[in-house]
Amino acid sequence: MKAVGFKTSLPISEEESFIEFETAKPQPSGHELLVKISAISVNPVDFKIRQNSAKGTVLDTPKIIGWDAAGVVEAVGENVSLFSVGDKVYYAGDITKPGSNSEYQLIDERIVGKQPSTLADEAAAAMPLTVLTAWEIFFDRMRLSAERDQNKTLLIIGGAGGVGSIAIQIAKKVLGLKVIATASRPETIEWCQKMGADVVVNHRNLVEEVRGAGFQFVDFIVDFVDNNGYWDAMAELIKPQGHIASITGSAVPVALNKLKSKSVSFSWEFMYTRSTYQTDDMIEQHHILNRVAQLLDEGVLFHTHTHTLHGLSAETLKQAHAQLESGTTIGKWVIKY
Template sequence: MKAIVIEAYGSSDQLVEKEVPTPTINEDQVLIELNATSINPIDWKLREGYLQEKLPFEFPIILGWDAAGTIKEIGKNVSNFQIGDKVYARPETTANGTYAEFVAVDEDLLAKMPENLTFEEAAAVPLVGLTAWQCLVDFSNVKADDKVLIHAGSGGVGSFAIQIAKSFGAHVASTASAKNEEFLKELGVDEFINYQEENFEDLLTDYDIVVDTMGGEILEKSFNVLRQGGKLVSIAQPPDEELAKSKGVTAGFLWLEPNGKQLAELGNLIKKEQVSVNVGHTFPFSEEGLRQAHKLSETHHAKGKIVIKIK
């Protein structure tokens, strides 16, 4: 099969096309013929070598951990899916990712695609959607009338987090640049904060939950907007435990755990149109297409998800 791989850590020039063996599946897996995948920061962070201690893969590495496509083969223990099903998934983080024509995925990580999504839209959901879900539902136990601050609301995780929080009946504030104000208000944001001109910590108080996607100074200042007993979850870096204790809040770092059941729950919100998917950019499945997509992701200024059309 055709795949885009890296054979050394480095710049986007390391992304090269190669013929590699089609994956063989075990008895609990399915083989998906991919129609689309998407780009996430983990892709280029791993490519640059930043994650080699956490993910010590051997080369060649196929990056990519979002899958949308059709089941071509099923293992003998697979009972909830059939050949021909349209599915999406956030596969396990292995060296055999989704910049490829086929990928093997464990049955418990799969969900059927919402019928109202294209393959490109479906590929934009799993990693960022599950990350937002686990931040808000698993870690923070979001509920109606909670006051929730979501940083960088126009990004992949932020845009899903806004909509998930609103689906639970929360009041949502979010930071972004002025050009994204209309987009965030369409997603349901109650209080928009232009981070280029306003300091969120001066405007917000007694919040129940903060979802941090930025780290650094933003993460540290986020403690100041929380009420006693509030929750702060970061996907950028582990929060300061001593600071959390002194402020009387629960703080933690979230590393996504792939989960098919949660992806199905997210799919139900998409079917009900409580959550929409915003594909901002689409690139072809080629060396140049992937290189351009990585460069755009690295700017941190892509609006909506960056998708690779494979088929």
């Protein structure tokens, strides 16, 4: 089968930052599905792993990355019970295993969902990683509920990106929160409003902007951009006994003591935790993807696919990664095979 990968970490402008190669088509066992991929999308995790996972070394075998796909089940392992050959599926995958930048992929059925029936392959491929991240951060990490938290305030830092785009929708349509999202360019402000944000503020002067919009404190904050860069602002803006969550990590210790006087909770979200550690509740990602597929098919949520490239190749992946690295992407970029 055809695949695209890399042997060393190079700037995306370098000729061999991605290379095309042939490799054996894998065979499923256990809970694995063999999926013939129809479309993939790209996320910041892709370029971060490309930049760092083979730095200063040359791998013997090219590394295949990519963690969003839509496709058709071609074969199943002996323990598979959730899917059958011919099912259309979508999923974000497992960061510890070969990714989706290939013609076929093995994927554990417990982290796969039925593809939304109303979406084209490219729109479906845009959704899994971002919906899993947003759903988990709200429901599994922050433990929010529509019954208890409806009409409370949520600040989303990074409203126009892939995760922010679907997080605005889930927060509004599923949880009933009042959403404040950050954006700075006219096109990103318009996008956040289209997603359903009640208020859009500039991230460059976050405390002043939020308070200028009439909010002294907010009940909840989610960071999808830069935990360190916004930490002081988040600590200032969060309401006493509120909750902050982040997906962006930190190269230095997080100053949790700044939250102590307000008794504020803090959570990390890492979408790959369940698959990496084979947690007892790993199948929750299957359930989340199916629930979101239902919400997409019902028109409660809508896809965030904004741009399509065509064909699995080193060139299309270079274009997609260059766009993500620019930091100006709105919604999700997809490669249709």
